Amino acid sequence: MQFDEKTGDVYLDVFKEAPVRALKPGETLIYAGDDATQVFNIVSGCLMVSRLGKDGRRQVMSFLFKDNFVGLTATDSYFFTVQAITPSSIAWRSREHLEGYLARDPSAERTFREMVFRVLENSLDLVYSLGQRTAVERLAVFILYLRQQYRIANGTESGPDTVDLPMSRQDIADFLGLKKETVSRSFTALDEKGLIKRPDAHSVDILDVEALRELAGITDFSSPFRLAAPR
Amino acid sequence: MQFDEKTGDVYLDVFKEAPVRALKPGETLIYAGDDATQVFNIVSGCLMVSRLGKDGRRQVMSFLFKDNFVGLTATDSYFFTVQAITPSSIAWRSREHLEGYLARDPSAERTFREMVFRVLENSLDLVYSLGQRTAVERLAVFILYLRQQYRIANGTESGPDTVDLPMSRQDIADFLGLKKETVSRSFTALDEKGLIKRPDAHSVDILDVEALRELAGITDFSSPFRLAAPR
């Protein structure tokens, strides 16, 4: 395995020579309920992890980008759905292959565990957003989150502050626990406050990162998702 | 390590001979921001994991019971606070001790990873609740969740359906992303619908489990936290 100091991200060599599968927008990679026999690593594109209630309510759990990992569960079957948003290519291995690899290489096992911790911490960040933040605050956090994802994926630390929004307003709404109209209105609100500009519906120019951070209640500069730790 | 078929829970032998620390109600075990040098396993009592925003908003991430594990992070410091709700006793080990143990025993490593997955899945359940469910629904899920915790902790499958609520209304509110008044009103609503009875503020008699499950939108009988997996 490797640890990339620049991005803070962790890769597993298991996917080095792995077969790659292409997905069209909207295509499903993992169906909730299927046997969890494969694991995946995103090579390119943007995917969406979601969970559907029986009455049709949907919660988007996360968006996946380059080098993100999906597919493992504590049980035998997936309990979430993964779909492509943009055309994507995904490296895959059988679950057994990964398990064998991890069993053989103890340091890989440790690295892998850290990847899982990262996912857990992201999910805890989402819990904080959904439980405590208002609509506009959630959107501010979301925009900063996407910004960070792209910077990690592209390996850039600077550059013009334009963020791509490949997903629909409905997808964003289901991620932030809001309705799509509220997401629209929140974009407008950020726009009117002068924090962002919207060239079109699927991209955002960040005009005032600091004000966005302030709104989001994020203190730590380098890792946008760590909150204050008062004592 | 051991796997207990009855409860589906996983224990680590690391804590078998570990020193135990006693905590009074309200006492803090882990301060957010501290170096993450120790790991813990609950022997008895009820604890609370929470995260505080700099403006004072608090999100309770989980409640911990017998045999639950806390203390590991992907980073060097804790980013959450853990406090006792009831008098508790906690077994502890140094982080190095656990790491060494896991490195020596590959099957323990795997078991440990599964424990982490369990925590992740619980956190994803909470995300669904906060993002998609109404106040009353969240409370219904919460009551069922506590019921399951006690059944696991006590190893019982049946018995009278009374659930203990050691935490305050404020704690419940901060867990469910609501205000304490709304939690009170939701209790009253469940009471008036005849689904529960409240002998006192800190215990609940479940009168109609099925109706609670219906409200919570939970289909799977055995594992109350798995949602429908429509396709």
Place this chain on the structure above:
DNA sequence: CGAGGTGTTGACTGATGTCAATGATGGTGG
């Protein structure tokens, strides 16, 4: 060029939050 999907905006509704008063509970010291 037209049609369907997607996004924005407006008017109104409803659920949850806020503020405040009252009622219950539990711990402490007389």
Place this chain on the structure above:
DNA sequence: CCACCATCATTGACATCAGTCAACACCTCG
């Protein structure tokens, strides 16, 4: 053991934020 006080829970009246329903605009792709 009881009385008191402090804390916590409940309830009510009202405010506010997000949801609903509906119209319209825009873009994309046949």
